[in-house]
Amino acid sequence: MRRLLLATATGLWAMGAAPALAHPHVFIDTGIEVIFDAAGQAVAVRITWTYDDFVSLSILTDRGFDADMDGKLSADEKARLQGFDMHWDPGYPGDTYALLGSQPLKLGPPEEWTADVVDGKLVSSHLRRIEPAVVPMTEPLIVQSYDPSYYVQYTIPDPPKVTGRDGCKTELLEPDLTAADEQLQATLSEYSADMDVEADFPAVGAAFADEVRVTCADPS
Numbered sequence: 001m002r003r004l005l006l007a008t009a010t011g012l013w014a015m016g017a018a019p020a021l022a023h024p025h026v027f028i029d030t031g032i033e034v035i036f037d038a039a040g041q042a043v044a045v046r047i048t049w050t051y052d053d054f055v056s057l058s059i060l061t062d063r064g065f066d067a068d069m070d071g072k073l074s075a076d077e078k079a080r081l082q083g084f085d086m087h088w089d090p091g092y093p094g095d096t097y098a099l100l101g102s103q104p105l106k107l108g109p110p111e112e113w114t115a116d117v118v119d120g121k122l123v124s125s126h127l128r129r130i131e132p133a134v135v136p137m138t139e140p141l142i143v144q145s146y147d148p149s150y151y152v153q154y155t156i157p158d159p160p161k162v163t164g165r166d167g168c169k170t171e172l173l174e175p176d177l178t179a180a181d182e183q184l185q186a187t188l189s190e191y192s193a194d195m196d197v198e199a200d201f202p203a204v205g206a207a208f209a210d211e212v213r214v215t216c217a218d219p220s
Contacts, residue, residue, distance in 0.1 A: 002085050002092065006055065006152065023201060024153035027052040030145045031125075032156060032212045036164035041133035042141055042214075045107065047096055048125040049085070056122040059084070071120040081115045085124055095147050095154065098130060101139030106131045137216040146209035149201045150184075156210040167217035172210065180207035 006026050031048035051059070060066050063084075065077045073081065088094065088110070098105040110126035117123070134141060145154040162168045187202040 002088055005059070005085060023150045024147075026055050026152040028152055028154050030154045030156050030210075031158060031161075032143050032145070033161040033163055034141060034143065034168075034170075034212075034214050035127075036162070036168075037133065038164070039135065040137075040165055040216075041135040042130055042137065043133045044127050044129045045096065045098060045143055046112075046125060046127045047094075047145070048123065050118070051122040051124075053121060056117070056120065059122060060117070066117065071117060073117050078116060081117075083113050084115055084122075086110050086113045086126060094128065095145060095152065096128065097144045097146070099142040099144075100134055100137075101142075103139075105134065136218070137214075141214040143212040143214075144206070144209045146205040148203040148205040150205040150208060151201070153208065154210065156212065160212040160214065162214060165216060169215050171213040171215075173213060174210055175208050177208070180204070183207050 029050040031046075031050075033046040033048075034042055035044040035046060037043045063081075065073060065081065094107065094110060096107060098107055108129040108131050110128055113124065113126040115122065115124040143160070145156060147154065156172055159172055160170045162170060184202070184204045184207070187204060
């Protein structure tokens with residue numbers, strides 16, 4: 001459902017572009033906050049999405065918001081905007097992935113969501129609970145943000161936040177874009193001219209993913 005929202009917003013403007021240039025369509029700056037409880041358990045991740053100018057304008061225009069184009073929403077518009085990108089199809093992973101070391105962690109459905117317009121851009125946030133909570137932190141807690149099909153490019157521009165626990169170190173690791181692009185080009189070269197690359201784009205998004213790592217000192 002969220003993919004449909006973004007596809008509608010972009011109007012699939014790149015459909016006529018060469019396959020190697022057709023992705024991504026949407027650009028989102030992502031904020032990551034790892035939340036601990038009083039017992040020192042990693043219990044949730046809060047994700048903030050700041051949509052690019054074009055998608056923000058498209059969604060607002062399509063919904064009839066901000067008619068005066070002043071970059072601000074009325075109280076009624078803001079209320080109606082809440083949850084605009086939170087209606088996910090069953091099984092959709094939310095383009096957020098968490099691991100303890102190499103072990104995948106389950107993230108619950110989005111909750112406590114917010115949405116607003118900031119400096120003309122749509123900004124939404126939501127919380128996803130780690131199920132079960134992570135304790136002890138024997139390995140780094142890793143959070144990745146990516147769309148497997150690379151329709152959306154997520155970038156984490158700012159250092160991640162840690163709430164509720166001291167003694168934790170955060171790292172933000174950027175992908176090797178040269179290697180990722182080489183992987184993409186090699187995969188696309190396997191498609192024949194009569195194949196619909198756009199409809200079945202290879203799952204290369206992980207290669208382009210920024211990665212957050214959180215390590216915490218042993219409280220003992």
